[in-house]
Amino acid sequence: MSIISNAKELAELIKKVGDIELYRRIVELEGEIIELTRNNRELEEQLQKIKKQSNAIEKLTRKNSFYFLDNDNDPYCPYCVEVEQLAVHLHKTTKISGGRRMWACPSCKTEFAYWSE
Ligand SMILES: [Zn+2]
Structure with missing residues (x-):
């Protein structure tokens, strides 16, 4: 069972007890758990990208x-x-500078003179 399911189940149990303040606190905690779980997933995705x-x-x-790369000109x-x-x-x-073709980086936008056609 996931941590989110556990928190929801706990919230339902507390709701049955009828303590409004405790129920409010556990719902807040459930929201924080959902947020942390989302952040954790995003960090895992970023880590995979970096790897x-x-x-x-x-x-x-x-x-x-x-x-x-080998076999890539x-x-x-x-x-x-x-x-x-x-x-x-x-x-x-399409730019030529000093007789050399200009190549551009789509990420950092830097342009380089490179001898290849
Ligand atoms: Zn670049």
Whole structure:
């Protein structure tokens, strides 16, 4: 039985006893338990996301100031990888600067000159 079910069951038992103040307090406690359970779920989801990102970053190799996965020629954002610990692909733009294609990070919005077409 979950902690929320236990709290609801306890609230019902206290309601039958007829102590209004005790019932009010247990309903408040039930609300706090629901909130904590929701927060815990959100933290677990964030932890899973961080673990996935961490696994993705471990697979990247640094070459010429950019990060790459094996068999993938599109670079990852060096700022996001090193500072934010996020594996974010750079996106090719239509801009050319100094004869090199500009690539942009959709996350941190930084643009990089990169030699690949
Ligand atoms: Zn970035």
